[in-house]
Amino acid sequence: MGTKLGSWLDERLGWRQVWDAIFLRKIPKVNWFYTLGSASLFVTVNQLITGILLTIYYVPTPDHAYDSVMFITTQVPAGWLIRGLHHWGASAMVILVILHMLRVILYGGYKYPREVTWFTGVILLIVVIGFGFSGYLLPWDQKAYWATTVGTRIAGTPPIIGDWILRIMRGGEELSAVTLARFFGGHVWILPSILLLLIGIHLYLVIRNGISAVPKRGE
């Protein structure tokens, strides 16, 4: 029954070819460091699921943000777990993508023909850091408020354009409701859109070009 339905669908969708291309592709003999990309992807999925769940109760305004986060953590069943997974997943994601990048650097995985995979990866790293920075403000507690005050001030240090950058990030001169709302919008709409698009390209290229082998001495 299952295989019959599978064949019926395959005849119309050609999904087996896609499945084989993704999961049954040939790879060189590699080591565990080559799983860091998959680990990053796994944590990304975790962040997507738990992040979507958090938006069900979270409200990004100064008078509700902190209380709604406390409501999630203390009142909603499994809310502590969902928030905890998102919180710790965020740190894990930054660590994993950096380790993943180090593996690519140290094994020379960025070389021909995988340069574009590397470029998309570099932008992905910046996007992940953007997630971390914007997400840090959202609980709207003292730590969040002052970290963003300092962070946006640092972004405002370049000469000439600095003040302009700071104003755009804060949505005004001071940290305010506008800052919280735009950090939230960026965190749940703009950054995820960029992230998913880039991951799509990144993974397509990984499959298209195959993964690099562990380099040998003298290569």
Next chain:
Amino acid sequence: MSEDENVSRRSFLGILTGAIGGLISLGFAIPGVAYIIGPAFISASNKEWISLGSTAKVEPGTPTLFKVKVQRQSGWIVDEEEISAYVLTDDGRNFIAMSNVCTHLGCHVRWISENGQFFCPCHNAVFDKQGNVVSGPPPTPLNRYETKIDNDQLFILGG
């Protein structure tokens, strides 16, 4: 590999991967569902005894309207809400406290003293002074609060 072994290393690993993936998915799905539906089943407030004031304020023989403010928790917001109760007594010792919420669709009923009846403006429901349905669509009499008297103070159980 022994002869009676008919699961290849490849398919064993495939099954194992699927099983682990399934467990992880359940690990997300179960808390996820609890998280989404959970607050729907947290009751809005705990019932407690609310003081309406001195029993002397109740006019014997005619429902007297009392309005009290109660704290109501909705999500992370605590709101002050006014609840109204009509209190009826004939002898000054036994009290009936009725909700002013119509049992039909939740509009507020009013005591019309000329007619000696409660009237609901939404669908013309009429209740007598005990809260029993006289005419109109309501399926049941007006809800009653539990009452108690402590030191000549009248309390209703609500929230």
